[in-house]
Amino acid sequence: MAAGEVVLHGRPGDVLDEDVEHGHAAVVTLSGRVSVAKEFHPAKPELPFNSVQLARLDEALTLSARTTGLGFSVYVGALGEDTRATAESLHAESGDTAAAAVLIAVSPGQRKVEVVTGADSSRRLPDRACNLAVMSMVASFKEGDLIGGLVSGLRMLTDQAGPKH
Secondary structure, eight states, rough: OOTTOOOOOOTTOOOETTTTTTTTSEEEOTTOOEEOOOOOOOOOOOSSSSSHHHHHHHHHHHHHHHHHEEEEEEEEEEOSSSSSHHHHHHHHHTTTGGGGEEEEEETTTEEEEEEEEEEHHHHHHHHHHHHHHHHHHHHHHTTTHHHHHHHHHHHHHHHHHOOOO
């Protein structure tokens, strides 16, 4: 017998209940080959944040919304070729609340950050304030701190927008 060779003891049609090599549900076919059915366990998708980081981000989003009365949201993922147009499209998905919404869209792979404001939120968050928040976020992102950058950016935007009227 060669190294690594498996010798099966069974006739065609026999179910090999305890076939350690192949797992459960192995059967000997008419040709003498072994047909194996294995349970498929897909790998869990890798998420960019763990539960503690998500809780921290959720807390920052909630605090920003409560303090300002604006709807803040964060998108992390690919933004396509025209990053601004994609971010604006994502912001528009806010529907009726888009006027008072603020979207922070980050594409780490593209090294892009977009902040999109609605008609109402833009009066409280001028471009200069958004640019300063982006610069702060980028500084953290460069250090590998995605959550820290997002939380810092949310705090800066919240401070600039001020309390709800």
